[in-house]
Amino acid sequence: MNYDWIIGLKSELFTTLIIVVLLLIKLGKGMRNGSLLQITQLLLLVNLALAFGWNGNGYLFGNMFQASQLFGFEKAILIAGVYLLILVNHQWLEKQEHLPEFLVLMLSALLGMQTMISSGNFLMLYLSLELATIPVAAMANFDLDKKRSSEAAMKMILSSALSSGILLMGISLLYGATGTISFEALPQALKADNGLHLLSLVMIFAAFAFKLSAVPFHLWTADVYEGSPMPVTAFLSVVSKGAVAFVLTSTFYRAFQPMFETWYQLLAIIGLITIIIGNLFAIRQDNIKRMLAFSSIAQVGFVLIGISANSPAGLASVIYFVLIYVFSNIAAFGVAAVIAAQTGSEQISDYKGLYANNKLLTWIMALALFSLAGIPPTAGFFGKFFLLTAGAVRADFWLVIIAALNMMVSLYYYLRVVRNMFNTETAQPTIAIPVTVKLGLYLCVAGILITGIAGWIYDYIAMLNR
Amino acid sequence: MNLLYILGIPLLTALLLLVMRSPDWIRRTALYGALLQLGMVVWLFIAYQQQRTMGYAMAAFFEQNYAWFSVWNIHFHIGVDGMSIAMMLLTAFVVLAGVLVSWNVQRMVKEYYFLLLLLSFGAYGFFMSQDLLLLFFFLEIAVIPKYLLIAVWGSGNKNYSANKLALMLMGGSALIFVGILGIFYATPADQRSFDILQLANQQLGPGSQKIIYPLLFGGFGVFSALFPFHTWVPDGHSSAPTAGSMFLAGISMKLGGYGCLKVATLLLPEGAKVYADLVIALSAIAILYGAFATLIQKDLKYMNAYSSISHCGFVLLGIGMLTKTAFNGAVLQMVSHGLMTALFFAVIGMIYERTHTRTIAEMGGLLKVMPFAVTALFIAGLASLGLPGLSGFVAEMTVFVGGWEHQDIYHRAATVIACMSIVVTAVYILRAIGQVAMGPIKENFASLQDVAWYEKMAAVVLIAGMLAMGLAPQWLNELIQPSTQFIMDKLAAK
Numbered sequence A: 001m002n003y004d005w006i007i008g009l010k011s012e013l014f015t016t017l018i019i020v021v022l023l024l025i026k027l028g029k030g031m032r033n034g035s036l037l038q039i040t041q042l043l044l045l046v047n048l049a050l051a052f053g054w055n056g057n058g059y060l061f062g063n064m065f066q067a068s069q070l071f072g073f074e075k076a077i078l079i080a081g082v083y084l085l086i087l088v089n090h091q092w093l094e095k096q097e098h099l100p101e102f103l104v105l106m107l108s109a110l111l112g113m114q115t116m117i118s119s120g121n122f123l124m125l126y127l128s129l130e131l132a133t134i135p136v137a138a139m140a141n142f143d144l145d146k147k148r149s150s151e152a153a154m155k156m157i158l159s160s161a162l163s164s165g166i167l168l169m170g171i172s173l174l175y176g177a178t179g180t181i182s183f184e185a186l187p188q189a190l191k192a193d194n195g196l197h198l199l200s201l202v203m204i205f206a207a208f209a210f211k212l213s214a215v216p217f218h219l220w221t222a223d224v225y226e227g228s229p230m231p232v233t234a235f236l237s238v239v240s241k242g243a244v245a246f247v248l249t250s251t252f253y254r255a256f257q258p259m260f261e262t263w264y265q266l267l268a269i270i271g272l273i274t275i276i277i278g279n280l281f282a283i284r285q286d287n288i289k290r291m292l293a294f295s296s297i298a299q300v301g302f303v304l305i306g307i308s309a310n311s312p313a314g315l316a317s318v319i320y321f322v323l324i325y326v327f328s329n330i331a332a333f334g335v336a337a338v339i340a341a342q343t344g345s346e347q348i349s350d351y352k353g354l355y356a357n358n359k360l361l362t363w364i365m366a367l368a369l370f371s372l373a374g375i376p377p378t379a380g381f382f383g384k385f386f387l388l389t390a391g392a393v394r395a396d397f398w399l400v401i402i403a404a405l406n407m408m409v410s411l412y413y414y415l416r417v418v419r420n421m422f423n424t425e426t427a428q429p430t431i432a433i434p435v436t437v438k439l440g441l442y443l444c445v446a447g448i449l450i451t452g453i454a455g456w457i458y459d460y461i462a463m464l465n466r
Numbered sequence B: 001m002n003l004l005y006i007l008g009i010p011l012l013t014a015l016l017l018l019v020m021r022s023p024d025w026i027r028r029t030a031l032y033g034a035l036l037q038l039g040m041v042v043w044l045f046i047a048y049q050q051q052r053t054m055g056y057a058m059a060a061f062f063e064q065n066y067a068w069f070s071v072w073n074i075h076f077h078i079g080v081d082g083m084s085i086a087m088m089l090l091t092a093f094v095v096l097a098g099v100l101v102s103w104n105v106q107r108m109v110k111e112y113y114f115l116l117l118l119l120s121f122g123a124y125g126f127f128m129s130q131d132l133l134l135l136f137f138f139l140e141i142a143v144i145p146k147y148l149l150i151a152v153w154g155s156g157n158k159n160y161s162a163n164k165l166a167l168m169l170m171g172g173s174a175l176i177f178v179g180i181l182g183i184f185y186a187t188p189a190d191q192r193s194f195d196i197l198q199l200a201n202q203q204l205g206p207g208s209q210k211i212i213y214p215l216l217f218g219g220f221g222v223f224s225a226l227f228p229f230h231t232w233v234p235d236g237h238s239s240a241p242t243a244g245s246m247f248l249a250g251i252s253m254k255l256g257g258y259g260c261l262k263v264a265t266l267l268l269p270e271g272a273k274v275y276a277d278l279v280i281a282l283s284a285i286a287i288l289y290g291a292f293a294t295l296i297q298k299d300l301k302y303m304n305a306y307s308s309i310s311h312c313g314f315v316l317l318g319i320g321m322l323t324k325t326a327f328n329g330a331v332l333q334m335v336s337h338g339l340m341t342a343l344f345f346a347v348i349g350m351i352y353e354r355t356h357t358r359t360i361a362e363m364g365g366l367l368k369v370m371p372f373a374v375t376a377l378f379i380a381g382l383a384s385l386g387l388p389g390l391s392g393f394v395a396e397m398t399v400f401v402g403g404w405e406h407q408d409i410y411h412r413a414a415t416v417i418a419c420m421s422i423v424v425t426a427v428y429i430l431r432a433i434g435q436v437a438m439g440p441i442k443e444n445f446a447s448l449q450d451v452a453w454y455e456k457m458a459a460v461v462l463i464a465g466m467l468a469m470g471l472a473p474q475w476l477n478e479l480i481q482p483s484t485q486f487i488m489d490k491l492a493a494k
Helices: A004-008 A010-027 A033-050 A069-088 A090-094 A099-118 A122-140 A147-178 A195-212 A219-227 A230-255 A257-283 A288-307 A312-343 A359-373 A379-394 A397-421 A435-453 A455-464 B003-018 B023-053 B082-104 B109-128 B132-141 B143-153 B158-186 B196-201 B206-223 B232-239 B242-267 B269-295 B300-321 B324-355 B371-384 B391-404 B409-437 B453-471 B473-492
Strands: A058-060 A065-067 B061-069 B074-080
Touching: A004 A010, A004 A058, A004 A065, A010 A033, A010 A069, A010 A099, A033 A069, A033 A090, A033 A099, A065 A069, A065 A099, A069 A090, A069 A099, A069 A230, A069 A312, A069 A435, A069 A455, A090 A099, A090 A230, A090 A312, A090 A435, A099 A122, A099 A230, A122 A147, A122 A195, A122 A230, A147 A195, A147 A219, A195 A230, A195 A257, A195 A288, A219 A230, A219 A288, A230 A257, A230 A288, A230 A312, A257 A288, A257 A379, A257 A397, A288 A312, A288 A379, A288 A397, A312 A359, A312 A379, A312 A435, A312 A455, A359 A379, A359 A397, A359 A435, A379 A397, A379 A435, A379 B132, A379 B158, A397 B143, A397 B158, A435 A455, A455 B061, B003 B023, B003 B061, B003 B074, B003 B109, B023 B061, B023 B082, B023 B109, B023 B473, B061 B132, B074 B082, B074 B109, B074 B132, B082 B109, B082 B242, B082 B324, B082 B453, B082 B473, B109 B132, B109 B143, B109 B242, B132 B143, B132 B158, B132 B196, B132 B242, B143 B158, B143 B232, B143 B242, B158 B206, B158 B232, B158 B242, B196 B242, B206 B242, B206 B269, B232 B242, B232 B300, B242 B269, B242 B300, B242 B324, B242 B473, B269 B300, B269 B409, B269 B473, B300 B324, B300 B391, B300 B409, B324 B371, B324 B391, B324 B453, B324 B473, B371 B391, B371 B409, B371 B453, B391 B409, B391 B453, B453 B473
Parallel strands: none
Antiparallel strands: A058 A065, B061 B074
8 A cells, every 4th residue: 555645645634634623622512712722733833843854756646736845845834824823813813702613714724725835737726726715705704793804805705706717717718728737738738929828827827916916906905904803814915925926936837837938027017016006005004904915915026026037046035035924924913913902903103102111012023024124134135135136037127126126115114113113202001912922923033033144044945946 | 363253242242232231231331342342353453464464465354254045156255355444443433432422321221222233233244245145234234223223312303314314225225236136147157156256356248337337336325425315414414313423424324435446346347437437527516515515504413414425425536536546545535534523423412412402503612611522523623624634634635636646637627626625614614613612602501511531532532543544644545555456456457
């Protein structure tokens, strides 16, 4: 008997196991929320550790599913993201009446992302994408007493249904034109100058752009982010985005490789517009969630430019950037969640004078924002540096100049938060940080500080990619 | 001599401050750290001189090279030459004076000193970097301290100034970043590197140099108040707390000048030749415009900030002249202006501390109540207008001689224009100091105390540096000779 499939599927199997355990607990006597969260955290850590051992390369289910060390690492980033999310949003989660359901929904979405990364076929990709999206819409509705939360869920489900439709249309066209939807067979069948192939490429990219909220498919983002509960917003903007960015690289670098002359321009231009629009809208926001939503749109633009490099260095830079982005953004969302739990406010103008009595929170937030803005010694500096370095491979100077100058624009709105926090005219009362949240924030800060300066992490990712 | 010590001391001191509670201990630790650092840099200087007298002549001494991001061929590569040692000496002097002058900061002492030391860490790292990514890393590391120092401890329209400074410097960094990428991708694929010495030995094609040079020079120029990117200087300097202004003008602006010379001109000599005339024109404008703008200032800090634009113009003018003497003059001017302007800002801070005004017209007769502070102001002013015996004369004279070495009318006209600014400088310096020091004393100032010991120490440190440079310029000149010669060799090579 051959057990290789277990090794290939270990991460997915373990996530399923966690889901089953949670469902069983729910069926049984139930459990205090605190213990439930501890068990989930522990199991997620085991899953994370599993990603670094017993790695197999190969195909399963007739090339539907592909396992490799690189994919394993990408999944590990997502699992780490979910783990950190649960830590920093401990306060909100603990208060939930339907916590097991929430965790099951979140882990189902994670499972969908994991299989999505490993998919070797557009059908598998579509299935996983749905699994990764629909539970999130249910999660967005979790603040049952808030109207905005339902509104967010509605907007999310409608826009993702539309994007799924576009994706399916693209896949059908692709199948009709080439007779295959397997990533392995497509490169031989695709031609760069075939109109039908181009149309399907554009449709599939549009669907991804929806999920990544790249311009012009970004309009749903801000409302959904604002309406959803904080953990869901963080999940959407960190884990979800990261997963789709990974899948975008693996489809475009493999299946659509023959058409790269077309898509690299598409990615670069859309990426640039996304950066500009995201930044311009972020400047005007006063709600921290909306601000982070638009800033995450701008960050996606940088990722698209990195992907447009179409090189191993581009892929490594994208993965490295997403890893850093997970740490920085979860730290920012975590601090915002702690503040919102205490003061009930999500307005940036209410952060005035935070520093007086909350030194730790302020410094963590400042570090996270500086990392998002790309200022050393935080890791964000290195992330952006390598994304743009990879993206500049064809010496499109105008592209890099505009992208780099946009870092100046983004600095403006990040600094606005920092300036408010360090304002000395008013003083906020002390905000208590629960131990679990503190642990999560410390882990994020360690990530922000170490991932950048430790060059071996980047080298490791590049090595996996070889 | 291990350069990692020089990099480590400010960082360790800064981190040590974080675990301390008593403000008194924090001040002392910062002071000991700054003193130790000055000692280390002097030791480095002596060790360097010994190596040179033994006949070594490398492009970088005390090198250390570790692989960092091996995929991109990026190394943690540090090393120093004469020019960087000169700049590090300047940094050490200004940091020591800045730490002393901030002795009576009361609000958030720990954070204040932490940010000051972090800023100096960035400067030391910048001056010893031999790899472009590392250099860029250290250049940008100081953005946070600069911003927070102004936004939290500043005065006046501080939020506006802090934002303006951070955003403009970030914009400059963006240009530098693109320039670095340009250099990286303009080299053949198998020789791509970020290593400065390696890049200096393999010349890029003139076409790419022509595109990349304005990016790099413009980017570093923003830091060094290149016209028309100088607008952050007056606001930033006048809003910053005393030590913040000293660090900004004394250290931070020098990063720009050093980068223009050591990165832009060294790596892109052909580009430098193409744009030399434009650089000269812009810096002549900055010199004259800065001087005239200073004339109408009513606030002492604004006055010194505008005069900094004028004086930093000499640095860029020297670089644009592309002769060895002018290069020497540019480096000398960086050191001289760094010391002089730091002293100026320190004394303005001392006076403001007591009079609570910086408006020149409201002061008068202060020489009677605070003889020490006003004498220091005199010395700074005289150095600023180029009195022989002080540092300013040596530096500006060298730039003029370097400019005059060119035979053609354009360079000579620019030199003459730059010379003219000295007259204007004399007008505003003497007028301002006359108003502040002489005349009848105002009633409300009659009972003011002279400066305290730490302020005296700060002034003495800086004046000592200025005298050492003004009376015996030879040692500094010899220190930087090999570095400027190295750049000249690249310029001469075809």
